[in-house]
Amino acid sequence: MPTDELENELRRNLARTAADFESLDQARQRLLQRDYHPRGGNRRLATGIIAGAACMAVVLGLGLSGVFGSASHQPSHPADAQLAAWTVVKQADGTVLVKIREFRDPTGLQNTLRADGIPASVEFIPANLIGKSAWAIVHFKGNPCQEYSGGEGQAQNVVTGGSPFTVGMFVHPSAIPSGAGVQFVVSSNVGYYSPHSNGPMELWEWLVQASPQCTGS
Amino acid sequence: MEWAREAVAKRQFEGFAAEASDNLLRTGYLMTGDPRDAEDLVQETFLRVARRWNQVRSMDHPAAYARRILINLVLQDAERRSRQKAELARQHAGIDAADQDAARALRHVDDLAEFRWALGQLTARQRAVLVLRYWADLPVGEVADILGWAPGTVTGTSSRAAGRLAEILALGEQPATTPITPADHERR
Numbered sequence: 580m581p582t583d584e585l586e587n588e589l590r591r592n593l594a595r596t597a598a599d600f601e602s603l604d605q606a607r608q609r610l611l612q613r614d615y616h617p618r619g620g621n622r623r624l625a626t627g628i629i630a631g632a633a634c635m636a637v638v639l640g641l642g643l644s645g646v647f648g649s650a651s652h653q654p655s656h657p658a659d660a661q662l663a664a665w666t667v668v669k670q671a672d673g674t675v676l677v678k679i680r681e682f683r684d685p686t687g688l689q690n691t692l693r694a695d696g697i698p699a700s701v702e703f704i705p706a707n708l709i710g711k712s713a714w715a716i717v718h719f720k721g722n723p724c725q726e727y728s729g730g731e732g733q734a735q736n737v738v739t740g741g742s743p744f745t746v747g748m749f750v751h752p753s754a755i756p757s758g759a760g761v762q763f764v765v766s767s768n769v770g771y772y773s774p775h776s777n778g779p780m781e782l783w784e785w786l787v788q789a790s791p792q793c794t795g796s
Numbered sequence: 797m798e799w800a801r802e803a804v805a806k807r808q809f810e811g812f813a814a815e816a817s818d819n820l821l822r823t824g825y826l827m828t829g830d831p832r833d834a835e836d837l838v839q840e841t842f843l844r845v846a847r848r849w850n851q852v853r854s855m856d857h858p859a860a861y862a863r864r865i866l867i868n869l870v871l872q873d874a875e876r877r878s879r880q881k882a883e884l885a886r887q888h889a890g891i892d893a894a895d896q897d898a899a900r901a902l903r904h905v906d907d908l909a910e911f912r913w914a915l916g917q918l919t920a921r922q923r924a925v926l927v928l929r930y931w932a933d934l935p936v937g938e939v940a941d942i943l944g945w946a947p948g949t950v951t952g953t954s955s956r957a958a959g960r961l962a963e964i965l966a967l968g969e970q971p972a973t974t975p976i977t978p979a980d981h982e983r984r
Contacts, residue, residue, distance in 0.1 A: 586930060586958075589958060590931070590933075593926065593927065593930050595911075596826060596908055596911055596912055596915070597822040597823075597825060597826055598822075599908050600821060600825045601831060602831060606831060606834070606838075607814075610813070610817050610821075610835065610838055610839060611810065615813070615843055615846035617805045617806055617808070617809035617845075617846040744811065
């Protein structure tokens with residue numbers, strides 16, 4: 580067995596070498612842009628979704644296509660309390676990076692998104708939605724929003740990036756159709772893999788009709 | 797609604813991949829010494845994880861499973877290369893460096909490229925045991941489980957690998973190989 584001194588030197592040199600990986604960001608981005616076609620899925624959730632009638636929700640499965648770690652990112656709202664729960668960063672091209680860490684302050688997130696030019700509605704639903712249909716998830720009782728007709732295909736251009744709870748997702752305001760907005764519904768206990776969250780979370784986004792009660796305008 | 801089920805699986809997988817990619821890339825880099833090879837390794841790892849995603853996602857540590865795949869990809873490739881180049885293999889008697897000398901040699905490594913080159917002179921199994929033990933900081937038992945070895949083989953190979961690494965660094969050129977053991981019999 581190597582001595583403690585040797586082990587420490589090994590650790591130090593291996594750590595330095597690993598940290599010396601050049602172009603790590605680019606390599607990561609290339610890797611995450613590829614389509615791996617994972618097999619299976621959230622079986623319990625899927626059962627509920629499949630059982631649902633006339634699902635209008637858009638559950639986006641997307642390749643990551645944004646820019647990670649850009650130096651041009653500027654936090655829209657640097658308040659500590661907000662950053663602890665979620666981060667909204669508007670980029671130079673108008674795209675907005677959204678990362679949700681905690682299941683908290685949906686109104687603050689909603690207002691921040693609106694301030695960054697996104698007609699948005701944000702709802703955090705703490706209930707366990709296993710077994711609920713997608714239709715039921717986005718048509719929860721009291722939802723102030725209504726579906727935007729023909730939005731299913733267009734929604735996939737509005738929100739990109741597959742990791743809202745880890746790396747983040749990208750919202751493209753310029754891709755939002757006239758008269759439409761985006762509603763984000765976050766729920767817990769549906770099996771999302773996120774080691775840094777307080778628990779499993781899932782997020783749905785779909786296009787809704789813009790209105791004062793839904794998107795604020 | 798099959799699209800919805802697949803979309804959820806895809807989102808889950810992408811979350812996993814985003815979390816695991818940096819660590820896997822660095823592991824692959826330490827194992828191969830080449831960023832492009834590391835990227836290829838991680839891509840193949842992700843492909844294999846994706847094929848079994850329904851099982852992997854329910855594991856306690858999907859990233860550990862992915863790391864195991866990556867390490868074994870390197871070892872399998874080394875085994876294949878070893879068979880192809882068996883006729884070229886040479887065995888030399890070697891001298892194990894004392895631990896103190898080894899530590900001294902490692903401490904004097906100022907050039908990361910030299911350390912990376914020296915790491916590349918080890919067999920894949922030797923690199924794997926050093927990377928798993930001293931970079932991933934895994935306990936001997938877990939390394940043994942990943943590599944399919946006995947714990948004693950892990951500690952023995954670890955010690956020999958560290959000594960040989962120091963020897964390579966001290967000589968500054970490709971040194972004589974240490975005596976071949978059952979645990980690290982394959983070539984790079």
